[in-house]
Amino acid sequence: MVQSLCIAASGMQAQQTHLDVISNNLANVSTTGFKRATTVFEDLMYQNLRQAGGNNTEQTQLPTGLQLGLGVRTVATSRSYTQGSLQQSDKSFDIAINGNGFFQVELPDGTTGYTRDGTFEINAQGQLVTANGNRVLGGVTVPADARSITVGKDGVVTALIGLNNPQPQQIGTIETASFINPAGLEPRGQNVYTETQASGNPVAGTPGADGLGYLMQGHLETSNVNVVQELVCMIQTQRAYEMNSKAVTTSDQMLQKLTQL
Known part of the structure; x- marks a missing residue:
């Protein structure tokens, strides 16, 4: 009893x-x-x-x-x-991954975090950062006189620089990463995950290649x-x-x- x-x-x-x-x-x-x-x-x-x-x-x-x-x-x-719906937005720095993969961001302690949240902004140094100020890895730096920012499906970021230069110039590249066991990632809050022994090591690569999803500028992935x-x-x-x-x-x-x- x-x-x-x-x-x-x-x-x-x-x-x-x-x-x-x-x-x-x-x-x-x-x-x-x-x-x-x-x-x-x-x-x-x-x-x-x-x-x-x-x-x-x-x-x-x-x-x-x-x-x-x-x-x-x-x-x-x-x-x-599983992927959430892709919703179109009006911001050029809103980026969604259509398929497998995570954005890589630098956390305050210097380690690398992984996120599916592509709500990005530009900080005072012209660096591409998350809504919490974490720098997006890939070396994207937007000049002060840049205009018409374009993010390609393969992660290549180009812009028209200056008023009289019609030729786009590359200003950085966004790489994504995948895991053999994404279920083993540890959620850290702020839409960020970190790797664990269960998740395996990250495999970074070019979006749209080697099983990674391609990038879609002006879109955001909603919750699943x-x-x-x-x-x-x-x-x-x-x-x-x-x-x-x-x-x-x-x-x-x-x-x-x-x-x-």
Whole structure:
């Protein structure tokens, strides 16, 4: 009886964690380049009270066993890297990756971060930076007298410099990177991920080549969160939480009956 209380409590805790993940997905439904997460559960150890296949007599074996489970726990959050919709914008420094890959940015501690958020700006030095001021790797520096900035599908950035120069000049290149296991990346907030041993080493390359997606100037990738799907998951989580809480109540009532005997 006491075990049922612990088992139901583990179920309530697991569903609460699931709801936290769903809430975060819904909170970021409008976040550029956000990737939805799902919760991964596993059952806990079992009490093996009767071993399946054990000898019942010298001539017979038990066809089934008696194992009592001890509940559930959350083991991981798996992130889906399916591409979100590409939305057109009016800014020349809004860039989306159509396909596989991440933009590479320099974090404040000097390490490299990876993002799908292509909401870029120009800082006081003419460098291409993220909305948080992190420099985009690739050596893009926009001169003060540059006009008509063009970002090619292969990441080559050109501009018309000066008033009387009709010939575009290259002012930098944007490289993207891919991972063998992007699900192993660690989210750091601010739309940035960092590599881990699970993700593998980044493989940098030219957009549009070697399996990397090409760049689209004047576009942004929206979140891949499906609101309807998240709401359905929320209702399922609520029902599962209610059933586990009902199991706690039922176990408590049975214990009360037992103490009255």
